[in-house]
Amino acid sequence: MSSKKELSETLGLSCVEKYFLAWLGRYYDVRRLYGNSFVSIGQVSNDFSRGATYENYCHIPRLQDIAEEYGVVRHSYQLCETSEALKKICAQTSDELCLIRVNTRFFLNFKRSSWREDHYVRVDKELNWLNEYPLSEGKFTEEEFGEIYDGAVCVYELSDLTAEPEDKTIEMIRRQSFPPPSINIGRFEDAIGILRMTRKRMEKNLNLPDSAREVLRGEIALLDRLYLFVSLREIKKKKGVRLSAETPEEELGQILEYEKRLWEAVK
Structure with missing residues (x-):
């Protein structure tokens, strides 16, 4: 049985994905599964402006599905x-x-x-x-x-622990465009949560050059601060505090700059 600590340290988006990573991580380097985790800030902005939710976000394949597709598990x-x-x-x-x-x-x-x-x-x-x-x-x-x-x-049971899923991270970063992000404050926490988790996975990707991973570390620090901001905002909202409906546009612009630097690092 996995421990609570192992479970809390996984980079999963759903409960099943987190159980899966905590379990598989004892037998297999789960960083190999992170090669399909990139989603552009433009895609995230568009999705959450149209009503996407964190718990049902569909533009990132589930890691357990990738592992099964490549025969790592069944x-x-x-x-x-x-x-x-x-x-x-x-x-x-x-x-x-x-x-x-x-x-x-x-x-x-x-x-x-x-x-x-x-x-x-x-x-x-x-x-x-x-x-x-x-x-x-x-x-x-x-x-x-x-x-x-x-x-x-x-x-879930183990199958081929030598299997190596395809890594599409660099290809996907190179293909992205950079429209100005605009995320409704009502979905801001979910959107930042998706960006934060995917960038943490990408920073663990050993196929990325060191310069790209350094950019990601800076972006993750910013996303962590933003995530704390929106989490505290939600707490205040539940307590009945009246809040501004504005999103932190300056920080969104900073995320966009990090994404451009990431593109430069792998182009």
Whole structure:
């Protein structure tokens, strides 16, 4: 079973992606999967201005899908009753990843619930569980399992750990254009979250030249500050504080400049 620390340090966008990276990272250099993670600031700006959301963002392929496409792993997904799910969970091997879909009763003892309607929790054969959000762990009794189980089990297993997915990062950076970014403040946190996570993945990409990775480190520092800004803004908003509807245009311009420098570093 992965630890909470391992899970919190992954560069995943969804709960399943984070469980997957924490698990696979024990057997495989997951940086090899980051070669399709680039999305341009223009694309992000356009998508979130049209109503895209962080939890369902579709312009970045899921890393578990890339790993399966290139044969690194394979998986099975089964809709089944509680008794069958327990059999499947207890039959898992020590090097497999077993996830179960949970219902809203799972969150009754938490102050927060998941962003998505379909939420998954990692479970081992002893019914020890690990949850990505809120970050937590525990152990189910069979009775508790039956109460929170929502009818689906997903199991990943290792396949070809020598497989090397294609890296398209440099090609995608070179193809981008630089329209002035404009993101509605209502979607700003999600948009910055996507840019921040993808740039962190790219900075780990050893196929990029050092000059490009240095640019990315500067951009990530800026995105971290912006993410903190919008997170604090959301807290104030929930407390009823009246806030300006303006986005931080100066910082958006700085992100654009970093993206241009990144393009220069790989052209």
